[in-house]
Amino acid sequence: MNSYSLQMQPPQLIELSQLHQPNVVSTGLRLSFGGDQQQYQNQNLQNQQQHQHQQRQQNLVPSSTLFLSVVSDELATQIKSQREELDQFLQAQGKELRRTLAEKRNRHYHALLAAAEESVARRLREKEAEVEKATRRNAELEARAAQLSVEVQVWQAKARAQEATATSLQAQLQQAMIGCGAAAVTQDSRRGEEGIEGQAEDAESAYVDPERMVSSGPSCKACRTRVASVVLLPCRHLCLCTECDRVAQACPLCLAVRNSSVEVFLS
């Protein structure tokens, strides 16, 4: 058994050692056999080794060629399998890459869409605020217009009332002037009847105010010098000149509080 194992093991070791590291393994063999085995066995082994060495020399070339072919076949299959693995790996990587790219693209589109929606919503909110503001402003303007139309109606009513007042005042003035003219006529006729006796009285009253000479009509009841040409409201007395009208607070005839006044033209 031992010899058989010794016979069988060295060829493998030496064969491998010759392929890779011949010096180290051969030295180790020589040491191990020299220390452990007997001289006879050593000689026998040496003989066997020589014999085997000759056989190896004869069988070395074909076995190495066979081994190389086997190795090359194994290498080819390994290369083939590795190439297939590489192809699968590359395909898987490409698939993964495409999937990742698609996901990133989708995310990018979603982000873009979200940003666009947000900006559109913001602009919509701004426009709604503007519309609301414009509506409020429009309502304010409409309210202002309604108020102005009411004021216009009020002023028109006031103007109509003033016109009516002025018309009635004109009628009263005409009646008063007619009455004054009639009184003057009767006074003149009476004076004509009195004759010479009345001349002295006429001479006494010959002096008249110069302002009163240039204009005719009732005199102002406040200053008693200028002609009364202002009608006070609401009592409607024609009793003040324009100068006294500026400072008068009440009517000098009836003492009614002055509300407003209207200047009239007698001719």
Ligand SMILES: [Zn+2]
């Ligand atoms: Zn006056």
Ligand SMILES: [Zn+2]
């Ligand atoms: Zn009055």
